Amino acid sequence: MVYTSLALQFDWPIAIKLALIMPSFVYVARETASGREIRNSVEATTEQAAIAALLNRNLLVVSIQEKIGKRAAPAGPVSRLLI
Secondary structure (H helix, E strand, C coil): CCHHHHHHHCCCCHHHHHHHHCCEEEEEEEECCCCCEEEEEEECCCHHHHHHHHHHCCEEEEEEEEEECCEECCCCCCCEECC
């Protein structure tokens, strides 16, 4: 991200720094207890961290992809499908 190095150079509050550099991931998951489908997004440092956070919420990840800008990245070779 363009703002990453800029945010780290200045003495900005850590929340602002993290907001500028923390990726967001859109996902489809299922609740382990009910099987209900959940479509949402989560902020995490990496895709693996996002998956771990969702597993800690008792959600089984069906698919996940990094959100780029205001919309999710287009489906294609970049998107990930987990089974």
